[in-house]
Every structure is written in structure tokens, then in C-alpha cells.
Amino acid sequence: MDHIDKEIVKELQLNAKISMKELAEVVHLSSPAVIERVRKLEEQQVIVGYHAHIDFKKIDRHISAIILFESKDCKALTNFCHNHPDVLECYRVAGEISYIVKLATHSVESLEKFIDASMPYGTPSTNIVLSSHEKNVIEPFPVED
Structure with a gap:
């Protein structure tokens, strides 16, 4: 580039x-x-898509959370998260925590239901997002001569 x-x-x-x-x-x-x-x-797949950035609060998703899992069954947890409507992103990671889930839901009660439903797949640790900052522009690495 x-x-x-x-x-x-x-x-x-x-x-x-x-x-x-x-x-x-x-x-x-x-x-x-x-x-x-x-x-x-x-x-070249440098550009892989064009996306609309959504304000979750305007679509009645007022609660955002990051949930860390010590998973017993990562494949089953992956499937569960992939099919859950509140899940925005999920990552399988190395280390003590094996899985990270980001979700946006409409209430504390629906968050509790997600946590309860996910417990067969591992031990969750829930972190409610109070505020966030997201980079909108990622600069490519400099061109090397």
C-alpha cells in the first residue's frame, strides 16, 4: 500500500x-x-466490507457487557454465542480466561438470562460497560522502503 x-x-x-x-x-x-x-x-481484502455504525441505545439495547469465561466446552460456547441475538462479538483467547463475549441487551434481567443460559458452558465473570471509546480509524503500518 x-x-x-x-x-x-x-x-x-x-x-x-x-x-x-x-x-x-x-x-x-x-x-x-x-x-x-x-x-x-x-x-486484496484490505477492505472487507462497509458497515453502518449503530447506536445501541436507540434500538433498545441499553446494557452492554463484557463477559469473561473459564470455558468447559469452547465449541459449545461458540455455538451458543453465535446463535444468541444479544452477542455482538466473541473471542476465544489463550490464558486463564478462554473466552470473551461482548453483548448488548435491553435490560439487566435479559443480561441475567444470558448469564444463566451460558453457565453450562463455563464460569462467567460479567463486567457491565459504563462507558467506552472505539477507534473509528485504524492507520496501516508505514510502508517500508
């Missing part, structure tokens, strides 16, 4: 709905040149 590709990736992270014409103006290239670069970045 050269500096123009990096700028394209940065701009698309800031606004995935930017038009190719506007993107071309920002990076000082023609629209066809930008379209070709974006296509190549997609083919």
Missing part, C-alpha cells in the same frame, strides 16, 4: 458512504483511478 491507498482506507473508515467522486477529490486523483484502487483494495 502506498500513501494514496492509505489515505483512501482512512477516508473510507471515516465515511464508508463517501462517493467515489468526493474520494477522488480528497486524494487528488481522477474518479476512475480511485475506483480502480478501491477495487484492488477490495480484491
Whole structure:
């Protein structure tokens, strides 16, 4: 990736709905040149998708939590989480904790139901999120000469 590709990736992270014409103006290239670069970045799977960022509170998901598991059966826990509507992300990790789940739900009661339903798969440790900060732009590593 050269500096123009990096700028394209940065701009698309800031606004995935930017038009190719506007993107071309920002990076000082023609629209066809930008379209070709974006296509190549997609083919190389540098860009793997375009997403809408949702405000969970506006869709009645006021409680966010990170749940750490000492899992007895990671595959079963993975399946359980994959099929649970409140789960946003899940990670199998190495160490004392074997699984991390991020979820957004509508109430403390629904969080309790998730915890109860997940207990056959391991021992959960629940952390309710009070506030958060999420990076919207990830800078690629510098190009090495």
C-alpha cells in the first residue's frame, strides 16, 4: 500500500458512504483511478466490507457487557454465542480466561438470562460497560522502503 491507498482506507473508515467522486477529490486523483484502487483494495481484502455504525441505545439495547469465561466446552460456547441475538462479538483467547463475549441487551434481567443460559458452558465473570471509546480509524503500518 502506498500513501494514496492509505489515505483512501482512512477516508473510507471515516465515511464508508463517501462517493467515489468526493474520494477522488480528497486524494487528488481522477474518479476512475480511485475506483480502480478501491477495487484492488477490495480484491486484496484490505477492505472487507462497509458497515453502518449503530447506536445501541436507540434500538433498545441499553446494557452492554463484557463477559469473561473459564470455558468447559469452547465449541459449545461458540455455538451458543453465535446463535444468541444479544452477542455482538466473541473471542476465544489463550490464558486463564478462554473466552470473551461482548453483548448488548435491553435490560439487566435479559443480561441475567444470558448469564444463566451460558453457565453450562463455563464460569462467567460479567463486567457491565459504563462507558467506552472505539477507534473509528485504524492507520496501516508505514510502508517500508
